[in-house]
Each structure stands twice: as C-alpha cells, then as structure tokens.
Amino acid sequence: MNTVIDLIGNTPLIKLRKASEITGCNIYGKAEFLNPGLSVKDRAALWIIKDALKKNNLEKGGTIVEGTAGNTGIGITMIANYFGINTIIVINNNQSQEKKDALKNLGAKLIEVDPVPYANPNNYVKYSKKIAEEMSKTSNKKICWANQFDNIINAQAHIDTTSVEIYNQLDGNIDAFTCSSGTGGTIAGVGIGLKEKKKDIKIVLSDPDGSSLCNYIKNGKLESSGSSITEGIGASRISKNFGIAPIDDAFQVNDIDALNVTFDLLKEEGLCLGSSSGINVAGAIKLGKKMGKGKNIVTILCDVGTRYTSKLYNVEFLKSKGLPYPDWL
Numbered sequence: 001m002n003t004v005i006d007l008i009g010n011t012p013l014i015k016l017r018k019a020s021e022i023t024g025c026n027i028y029g030k031a032e033f034l035n036p037g038l039s040v041k042d043r044a045a046l047w048i049i050k051d052a053l054k055k056n057n058l059e060k061g062g063t064i065v066e067g068t069a070g071n072t073g074i075g076i077t078m079i080a081n082y083f084g085i086n087t088i089i090v091i092n093n094n095q096s097q098e099k100k101d102a103l104k105n106l107g108a109k110l111i112e113v114d115p116v117p118y119a120n121p122n123n124y125v126k127y128s129k130k131i132a133e134e135m136s137k138t139s140n141k142k143i144c145w146a147n148q149f150d151n152i153i154n155a156q157a158h159i160d161t162t163s164v165e166i167y168n169q170l171d172g173n174i175d176a177f178t179c180s181s182g183t184g185g186t187i188a189g190v191g192i193g194l195k196e197k198k199k200d201i202k203i204v205l206s207d208p209d210g211s212s213l214c215n216y217i218k219n220g221k222l223e224s225s226g227s228s229i230t231e232g233i234g235a236s237r238i239s240k241n242f243g244i245a246p247i248d249d250a251f252q253v254n255d256i257d258a259l260n261v262t263f264d265l266l267k268e269e270g271l272c273l274g275s276s277s278g279i280n281v282a283g284a285i286k287l288g289k290k291m292g293k294g295k296n297i298v299t300i301l302c303d304v305g306t307r308y309t310s311k312l313y314n315v316e317f318l319k320s321k322g323l324p325y326p327d328w329l
C-alpha cells in the first residue's frame with residue numbers, strides 16, 4: 001500500500017513542444033508539480049524530516065519549525081502530519097494567499113511576518129530559528145528547525161533522487177540542466193548528481209530580476225537590479241546549498257519573458273504552472289539558443305499555477321505591475 005511518502009518523486013519528464021521548436025533543441029521539464037504537495041520542495045522536506053528523525057532531533061509529538069516561501073512548508077506539514085509531528089511555519093506576508101491557505105488547511109501553525117532583508121534579525125528565516133530555540137528551552141518533546149537554506153540534506157535529496165531520475169529518463173543523453181535557485185537545493189543536488197555521471201554536462205542558473213545570484217556567478221559580486229513577482233526563488237546571499245552548486249553559467253530572466261512563457265505553457269500545452277517554472281523554461285530557451293540546435297536540455301516545472309491564482313491570473317494585479325496577462329481572461 002502506498003503512503004503519501006511513496007508518492008514523492010519519480011515524476012515524469014515532459015518534452016516541452018514550443019520551447020523545443022523555438023530552439024531546435026529537445027527541452028524537457030521535470031514535472032515536479034505532480035508531487036503530492038504539488039511542488040519540487042516535497043523532496044527536500046522529506047529528506048529533512050527523515051534525517052532529523054534518524055538523528056533523533058525530532059520525534060512523534062515533537063514540532064518542526066521552518067521559514068519558507070510556502071512550498072517547503074506545505075511539503076513539511078504534509079509529511080509531518082504523516083509522522084505525527086506538529087508544524088510551525090513562518091512566512092512573509094506578501095506570499096500568495098493560496099499558499100498561506102494551503103498551509104493553514106493542512107494544519108500548520110502559520111506565523112506571518114513583514115518581509116525584511118536577511119541581515120535583519122526579524123527576517124523570516126532567522127525568526128523561525130529563534131522560535132525553535134525558544135521552544136526547545138521549555139518543551140519536553142523534540143523541537144527541530146528545518147533550516148532548508150543551510151542544511152545540505154536539502155541538496156542531498158536531489159543528488160539521491162531528482163538527478164538519478166533525470167539521467168535515467170534520458171538514458172544519459174543530456175547536455176545541460178538549468179533552473180532557478182531559492183535555497184539552491186535543487187540546482188546544487190541535480191548539478192552534483194548529473195556531473196558525477198557526466199563530467200561535461202553544463203549546469204546553468206536561471207535567475208529572476210531582483211536576485212543577486214546571476215551577477216555572483218558571472219562576476220563574483222552579489223548585486224541585483226529590478227524586481228520580480230515570482231515567489232520562492234532568487235536570493236541576496238549565498239546559502240550553504242547554493243554554495244555547493246557546480247554552476248557553469250547563468251542567465252538573468254525578466255518577469256515579462258517568464259510570464260509569456262508561463263501563459264504559453266498553459267494555453268498551448270495545457271500545463272498550468274507557477275511563475276518560477278516560467279523563469280526556468282524561459283532560461284532553458286535562452287540556453288538552447290546559446291548552445292545551438294540538437295541539444296538535450298532539462299529544467300524543472302516547480303509547482304502548480306493554481307497556487308498563484310490571485311496574482312498570476314489576476315489581470316488587474318498584472319496590469320498594475322506592467323506585466324503581460326493571459327489574453328483569454
């Protein structure tokens with residue numbers, strides 16, 4: 001009998017028709033939105049919880065605490081429920097209402113905070129750590145801070161599963177992999193895993209505007225310009241997971257390109273995805289154009305579009321930001 005845990009991973013690889021046609025390459029998307037928590041982050045959440053249980057840092061009746069843009073929290077809560085563990089999630093109040101609702105509905109205790117830079121002690125990640133530390137002082141059950149940004153068991157999930165699946169699904173015929181980075185777990189783990197099997201594979205970052213990571217890869221400076229409505233990706237610091245990612249090149253991808261790709265994927269291929277998938281596929285198209293025809297390129301379809309209905313399918317919101325909107329709405 002399958003449990004919710006067994007449903008995580010082993011996602012299909014979808015050949016993306018339009019991206020492949022435009023570039024003359026084979027561009028594939030790993031369908032991570034089909035995980036039971038509807039995002040790529042289920043994998044990291046499972047590895048973090050299993051590792052904490054194994055190391056006796058967490059137990060049934062205990063509590064896991066995490067700061068998240070939402071998807072990791074959803075994965076954590078779902079898996080924690082399965083193990084009889086409580087969940088406390090700290091989230092920036094500007095994240096989509098759909099993700100906050102999903103967290104509450106799953107049973108997480110949700111703490112919303114104002115978005116502030118990482119340097120500020122009230123930053124959502126630091127605040128989640130503080131909560132875990134405070135609770136540990138008085139609780140008679142184990143309290144664990146998941147620490148997805150700097151806990152490299154996150155990347156390990158993708159070394160052990162995602163990279164192996166991608167390599168096997170293409171019988172090793174893969175030239176490049178690209179995706180965006182939130183914690184860096186996906187790009188680090190898939191990058192390390194694929195390079196172990198194929199040394200000359202190219203690992204490329206697709207980075208949204210407003211994030212400093214592309215500049216860091218290109219010229220060693222953590223500098224950014226512009227902004228993005230995407231959630232869960234982009235960063236202004238080098239997390240431990242991002243720090244171990246074997247990245248060869250990087251592209252900056254703007255929201256206009258990402259949203260046009262997101263809406264095309266829905267209208268022309270029936271794939272309803274979040275905007276980080278749009279950044280990733282737009283990055284894969286840039287990469288295909290740069291590498292030349294005939295290459296096999298893989299990216300990540302991170303989560304479902306319905307998680308962002310109030311933003312991605314809200315014409316007024318998109319118009320107010322000067323962004324494209326679906327012409328059928």
Ligand code: PMP
Nearest residue numbers: 071182183184185186232276302
């Ligand atoms: N896309 C979405 C929608 C996400 O929530 C996240 C994680 N925050 C990512 C992409 C990036 O994944 P990672 O943390 O592995 O870099």
